[in-house]
Amino acid sequence: MIRTIINIDKEKCNGCELCVSACHEGAIAIVDGKAELIRDDYCDGLGNCLPACPTGAITFIEREAAAFDEAAVEENMKKKQAATHQHMHMHQHNQPDLACGCPGSQSRAFSRGNAVNKVRSSAPVQPASIESQLQQWPVQIQLIPVNAPYFDGANLLIAADCAAYAYANFHNEFIKNRITIIGCPKLDDVDYSEKLTAILANNDIKSVTVVRMEVPCCGGIQNAAITALKNSGKMIPWQVVTISTDGRILE
Secondary structure: EEEEEEEOOOOHHHHHHHHHHHHHOOOOOOOOEEEEEOOOHHHOOOOOOOOOOOOOOOOOOOEEEOOOOOOHHHHHHHHHHHHHHHHHHHHHOOOOOOOOOOHHOOOOOOOOOHHHHHHHHHHOOOOOOOOOOOOOOOOOOOOOOOHHHHHHHOEEEEOOOOOOHHHHHHHHHHHHHOOEEEEEEOOOOOHHHHHHHHHHOOOOOOOOEEEOOOHHHHHHHHHHHHHHHHHHHHOOEEEEEEOOOOOOOOO
């Protein structure tokens, strides 16, 4: 049948995965670093993915496509939810989740040999004074209040909680002079965008910095922040910084 369906221009796609998170039906996936419509019958043609795309790679077209299969979509969503709950259950009980298949859970080791050898072979060095730059508590998205005095005129940092462990100078480069809120879209079974929207809409936020990890599941926190920025109705300067799993700034 001929119907309205999305089309993805791979030349414009930067592989950010925001459309994947925005498509609740599961019609889009990242294939070889680019977004791809993998199931015509999962695409309802409503285009929730369009505003999530930062490069304008997604458009509507009229073409021959399988009819939207609502029953199949519901079944697929149930399977995804069941898999997520199983993963969370295994994580909580410290059991290995070998069947997950998530790139973000892949085990990696980083060689710090040169730095360690240099310190061990030199004379004892007095450690420099390192001070926390955290300006408020709590920091977890689910615990932080929607309104608080420290939000007035604040530069807001929305960070994946792994980022502070991966990037060595996280306090001085990101937390300093910012109000910090953190979360993990992989493990927190909640839509961050609603609370972030309320924070942005009800407070005088001057800027937003999003710090995420390079792993695919971390795209959820970026997507939530961008959705909140759009829904807040405000023009707030923002930026996204991506940290590699070995502790480098990628962008």
